[in-house]
Amino acid sequence: IQGYTVSDGLIIKTASQTHIKDSTIEALNMSGRAFNAVMRMFFSMDKSRENVMVSELLLTPEEDFRHFKGIGQTGFQEIIDKVKIYLDDENNIEMRKTTAKSDAAESPDFSGPEARGTIATKEDIADVFKNREFAILSFNEIRESLPVSISEIDLIQLLEELITKEILKSKGNGYSLQYPSFFDFSEYLGTEKNIDEHERGMRVLKARAEGKTLADIGAELGVTRERVRQLEIKAFKGFSNNGDRVFDEDKYRYLYANYDFSNDFYLNYLKMSDQTLYYLRYRYTKGSAEAICAIEDNKIAADIRQIIYQYVHKDSIFIDGVHIPLNRASIENAVIRKYCREEVSAEEFFDIYANFVNGNGLSKDQFGIDDSNKRTRLNRIAGSMHALWKQNQRLRYYDIPANDYTELLETLNLGQYNNIELSTRKFFLEYTKLMQTYDIHDEYELHNLLKKINAGAENPTLQFKRMPTLQFGKFKRDEEVKKILFSMAPVSIDDLAEVISETYGARVDTIKANWLSGIGDYYHQGVYSVDYEDMPDFHMELLKDALTEDFYYVxxxxxxxxxxIPNADRSLVSPYNLKKMGFLVGLSYAIQNHSSADAYFMSILTDQDVFDISPMQKRYSSLQSYTGVLYQLKKERSIIEYEPYKYVSIRRLEQLGVSLTQMQEYVEQLREFLPDDSFFTIKSVKNSGFKADLDSLSFPDYFYSSLIKEDEKFTSRTFGGVTIFNPKNERFNIKDFLLAKIKELGAVRVEDLRKILEEKYGISTDRFNIVQRVEDSDAFYDPNVDKIYVDFTTFLESD
Known part of the structure; x- marks a missing residue:
């Protein structure tokens, strides 16, 4: 509807300067179908709005209505008719103006032009747009950019005159310069040039724009292919004024010259004409930047960026805030993430997957799983970094890239093992709290996880055998079983199998079925027995004099x-003879001067006030008795780790005036200080103002972290060498922590987030580590500006 403009909440009829009050579209009394279509259209562009105004209908380009699905020609015509009725209704008119002069008299909206004796002109308005090609300026932006002040009504009149003269055009809520189309301008030049030459040049350009070859055009004109090429160059240069003139097609210049979009994008997404694309190809060199980078480029209009987004993600589906590429692997990972949080069988997964494919209208031929490809898909899922695969073809969602596995690998210390076969069940049972921290449910999940995080790098001899077996080097099973037998005989099969199970981790029934065949000669009437050979007394005395330490491996x-004793029979160093020398004999070690292995390890872990545990870890960490005593002392806070592998005893702390009660009070004070849902590190709570009496010790933050880690009311994870805590005592991973920070910020550049982690939390990491851990989540990462948004909607709504 021409002849109207909008300003300051009023609809103004340009010719008569009549002011018409604005209103919501309910006042138009449209049919339910038209009303609902309009509401859907505007709400799709801005979900936060509460209503739609009549003025907005006037300012919306016709093509927007026509392109919106659901309005149609009939609906569009109804909108026009109802708006016209509203504008002509006398009841909606607030004020009539008859002349610009009276308007000037009644509107004291001047800040000095009458004092200077100047008024704004059309030329002043045109100057506002200089060097701002294709910029869309609002009414107020134009008014504020003018060299002199002007009343609102005067400016409206000038703008309308410029629109009438096709110097400006109204676009949405603003105005922009109007440029001629290259081809229209070329036709116009025909009135000033040689008609024959002009028509031939235009004929060549139009034919080329339609996709015709030089040879085809030459045949039509009766000239050679080379002559057509010469005509094309001459015509194009002549019509474009040596390349300096600006045409309407140049509004796509920045996009075309900077980004590598296909013809499909320009023709089918931007709805560009063949002629416009031809013009761009001929006049500009195509850009090389990836299309996805244009989504966040603010030099490109927002409506075009929306189209670019649709194009970039045309081969994906949008599920739970995440774009899923349309390929089987990505869809499988999405299904696992959404529906397999609890353990499912492979067959159950395939049923869930099939329902997902059907429910989202995906092609069964392209994405379905059947007998022809099921084995291939099983192998891929078993190797997925988003699932733990286990015995009997069962799986569970597990976001492997989201975690930091430093603590897990350091604790298991796989590098220490050589020529041994272990079940991951051994680790699962020995390190129950660690397994809970990493949310590992059984030995099969641990085996699969270690394989997928490349734990073999810790020990080049490690081989991942059939679940849950790990083999380090060459393992001589029969010999090792015989050693255990010799250390225990006489012994029942049940007791022997139990000890072998504790040593190597395999289940007792597995031991009985597969491990005992090599010692059958020692089995008689339900008992394994051994006839030991005595070590000569002289040998025993020499050996005993040499064994001055409390602990030895056999x-x-x-x-x-x-x-x-050169050339002596080493087999005489048997549990039988070691016991005769007064040693307490374990499966692989012998201890003297202590009542038990636990007593020995208790002694060496508590006889110093300040000590480095690294040598002990290297020597004893494979022994269950050692790790059990260490964990007990840490839990009781008899020893506290103040730096990695460095400990201080409670005895020394008491000498400094610090008691167990004070340490527990520190933890309770911290709990009271914290919000219930806030992740924290020791550095972050200090930055937030937390103070306690124990701070006077000036111990490293690691010491205070150790106090909290032994409190069962907190859960923790290590990231970048720093312990992160969750006061809600809920399992979490590093991704959960990062997403919580991103949610708090709404959107953040990766480098800024890295600095926050370092300055607030004391966590040192790199940008790649951050981006990798938030992948496959609701967060949206924009690589163009290296920025992470809390979700895709926030990204779309960002400036």
């Missing part, structure tokens, strides 16, 4: 025996 005793 292999070490054998080596000492060989050194003291």
């Amino acid at each position: 292999s070490e005793v054998q080596e000492i025996y060989s050194q003291r």
Whole structure:
């Protein structure tokens, strides 16, 4: 509807300067179908709005209505008719103006032009747009950019005159310069040039724009292919004024010259004409930047960026805030993430997957799983970094890239093992709290996780055998079982199998079925027994004099025996003979001067006030008794880790005036200080103002973290060498922590987030580590500006 403009909440009829009050579209009394279509159209562009105004209908380009599905020609015509009725209704008129002069008299909206004796002109308005090609300026932006002040009505009149003269055009809520189309301008030049030459040039350009070859055009004109090329160059240069003139097609210049979009995008998404695309190809060199980078480029109009987004993600589906590429692997990962949080069988997964494909209208031929490809898909799922695969073809969603596995690998210390076969069940049972921290449900999940995080790098001899077996180097099973038998005989099959199970982790029934065949000769009437050979007394005395330490591995005793008694039979260093020498004998070690292995390890872990545990870890960490005592002392806070592998005893702390009660009070004070749902590190709570009496110790933050880690009311994870805590005592991973920070910020550049982690939390990490951990989540990462948004909607709504 021409002849109207909008300003300051009023609809103004340009010719008569009549002011018409604005209103919501309910006042138009449209049919339910038209009304609902309009509401859907505007709400699709801005979900936060509460209503739609009549003025907005006037300012919306016709093509927007026609392109919106659901309005149609009939609906569009009804909108026009109802708006016209509203504008002509006398009841909606607030004020009539008859002349610009009276308007000037009644509107004291001047800030000095009458004092200077100047008024704004059409030329002043045109100057506002200089060097701002294709910029859309609002009414107020134009008014504020003028060199002199002007009344609202005067400016409206000038703008209308410029629109009438096709110097400006109204676009949405603003105005922009109007440029001629290249082809229209070329036709116009025909009135000033040689008609024959002009018509031939236009004929060539139009034919080329339609996709015709030089040879085809030459045949039509009766000239050679080379002559057509010459005509094309001459015509194009002549019509474009040596490349300096600006045409309407140049509004796409920045997009075309900077980004690498296909013809499909320009023709089918931007709805560009063949002629416009031809013009761009001929006049500009196509850009090389990836299309996805244009989504966040603010030099490109927002409506075009929306179209670009649709184009970039045309081969994906949008599920739960995440774009899923349309390929089987990505869809499988999405189904696992959404529907397999609890353990399911492979067949159950395939049923869930099939329902997902059907429910989202995906092609069964392209994405379905059947007998022809099921084995291939099973192998891919078993290797997925978003699932833990386990015995009997069962799986569970597990976001492997989201975690930091430093603590897990350091604790398991796989590098220490050599020539041994272990079940991951051994680790699962020995490190129950660690398994809870990493949300590992059984030995099969641990086996699969270690394989997928490349734990083999910790020990080049490690081989991942059939679940849940790990083999380090060459394992001589029968010999090792015989050693255990010799250390225990006489012994029942049940007791022997139980000890072997504790040593290597395999289940007792597995031991009985597969491990005992090599010692059948020692089995008689339900008991395994051994006829030991006595070590000569002289040998025993020499060996005992040489064994001055409290702890030895049996292999070490054998080596000492060989050194003291050359050519001696090392097999005489048996549990039987070691016991005769007064040693307490374990499966692989011998201890003297202590009542038990636990007593020995308790002694070495508590006899110093300040000590480095690293040598002990290297020597004893494979022994269950050692790890059990260490965990007990830490839990009781008899020893506290103040730096990695460095401990201080409670005895020394008490000498400094610090008691167990004070340490527990520190934890309770911290709990009272914290919000219930706030992740924290020791550095972050200090930055937030938390203070306690224990701070006077000036111990490293690691010390205070150790106090909290032993409190069962907190859960924790290690990231970048720093312990992160969750006061809600809920399992979490590093991704959960990062997403909580991004949610708090709404959107954040990756480098800024890295600095926040370092400055507020004390966590040192790199940008790649951050981006990798938030992948496959509701967060949206824009690589163009290296920025993470809390979700896709926030990204779309960003400036």
